[in-house]
Amino acid sequence: MSINSATNILSQALDAFQTELNTVGNNVSNVNTPGYTRETANLSENEGTTGYGLGAYETGGGVSVSNITGIQNALLNQSLSSANSGNGLYQSLTSALSAAQSAFPEPSGSGVSAALSGFFNAFSSLASNPGSSSSQLAVQQAAQTLTGAVQSAYGQLQQASAQATAGIGQSLSQINQLTGQIAGLNQQIAAQTAGGGSPNALLDQRNTDVQTLSGLIDVQTSTNANGTMNVYSNGLNLVDEGGATAMPSNYTAGVPTFTDGTTSVTIQGGALAGGVLALGKLNSYTSQLNNIANSLTSEVNALYSTGKNGSGKTNQQFFVSTNPPAGAAGFQVSAAILASASSIASGTSGKAGDGALAQSIAGLSTSQITGLGSSTFGGYYDNLVGTVGADVQNSTNSQSTQGALVKQVTAQQQSVSGVNLDEEMSNMLMYQQSYESAAKALSVIDQTAENLISVIQ
């Protein structure tokens, strides 16, 4: 045991404490950095040296930093990732369904419901005042209001569908971008790990990427011995040691199964799943709206074609009829009726007092319509509105549940990995004192050596 070795031990201690202080500095600097994992310097005692005096004895070898690690809990990261997937799904579902909801401006009185009532009421008025030109005008206007309301709802639904489709495309390209990034990080991490380094910043970045990815698609991860990470989604390999695989991009609305012809995967979460599910709902709303338009066209025309107007014309169409039926997009009042309200027939005899035809068309409002599953027009539409509202409500509720879960898991994850400034300050005091003590000891040993040297002189 020499004075020199004591000096060595203390100078290593100064290095170690300096590193600890540096770690505090890094933690404090990154207190607001998203995805940052707080780091700690792990110290370990150096191997001792054996001395020989009256017997063999051993002195400690001092301290050194074995490595600097990020403090995290893999299980919490996985929980956060799955909460993010749930949140992503309901976020994109809610946003698409809310856009669709604006197609149904109910119960404001400006939607299809009021237009339907107005249409049938106008025919009822015409039935009571068959010869009256103001009643004929009212029918012409109510019919245009109805076709306008149906077409406007259809337009809004189309817009919402287009948005959802674009969202799915964006999610797919973002997924491929992120998996590519993760594969790149894997290579760097493997290289640094092999070199004995601790690539904490890269690990943080990869974690952040995985969390962002899980907002888009539900993923599972596993870490390999060389530090690389495999990313799967429901059995589909997205990233492995060989690199990233592109996400299959073909799908059917309403079914979150993606295929590229050879591989296919059914996903459970993330904005991608939400978008595809939303698209299915939007298609179903649209087809119900089409049913209303087609049934109105066929039912009203079937009656109206039996009519005879004041100038003796028979076999006329009220709504434009096409084969196959044009749905809500092509729901229009026929040109003859648009051109002249006075050509509207109210009866089957052409007599001025015959309102029988108008009455049977007005009666359609309470008829059970075969094309609408034996519902009335109003009942079928009310049901559609109720379905849309309930879908939006459910999705919104699920979104807030998932949002709360994300918050809760984030709190837990941050509790482990986040930086707390008070804690860093208190650590800093501890490391500072340690540093001061070591420095003091060094100076005492130096003094001792000087004393010894002066004795020799």
Add this chain to the structure above:
Amino acid sequence: MRISTSYEYQLYQSEIDSSTAAYNNAQQAVATGKAINQISDDPYGAMNALNMTALQSQINQFNNNLGTAKDFMSTNENALTQVTNLMNQAYQVAVQGANGTNNQDALNAMASQITNIQAGLVNVANTQNASGQYVFAGQQTNVQPFNSSNGKLTYSGDSGNISIEVAPGQQMAVNTPGSPLFTNLYNQLETLKSDLSSGSLSKISNTDLANLKTSMSNVSDLNGQYGAQIDAVTTMVNANTQRTTDLTSNISNIENVNVAQAALTLTQTQTVYQAALDTISQANKYNLVDFLPA
């Protein structure tokens, strides 16, 4: 539990976000007075409200139809009252003619009185309602139904009924085709006129008077029938009005906010919002850094 410093601020932020959203919703509820601003606020309620609104609109339409029916029948009623008056006059002339004290000149004067009554009757038979419809023309409401010349009355209407839907599936016939009603009356008057002109007083007292009496009673019955139908219409309108009032209040219960409750919610959410703001301004006044030597 350890709390990360930046997450602590994120938590404050999300508390402020959610309390702002709640506060805004409460403000919107008070400002618009609407509980359902979009369907998803209350899908079941929105469906109910839609359903009731459609029902209300249908009932209003029936009230319109009932109004049309009432107008039509009131026109009939007025016309039939005039018919009764005219027939009364004719009856009195007939009674006077039948008593045997009149010379032929007087009888001829009576016959020309009947001619005037016939003209009045044809006038009434061509009655138009406010919308210009000939009410005694069957379904040919746009064609003048009666023309008389040389003691013959011709009818160009038909025997069609005008019926108005006054309740779901319930039709009310509101017209009486002018023929045979007016044709019979006219012909009876024609007979009376010729009996007066020819001095066939026994025919007047034996058959004409009795025929007139029967016709008058028929007209009076018909008039009574319209009176009863108009009463029924009035009752239905009142019942419908009551129903629409009830529906309005039911719809309002669903669509509109309870003002007292909304005001209370507004105050509550405001308090929460203020508390959240207070918390962040008070939070972390103290930090270990403050106590470290400079």
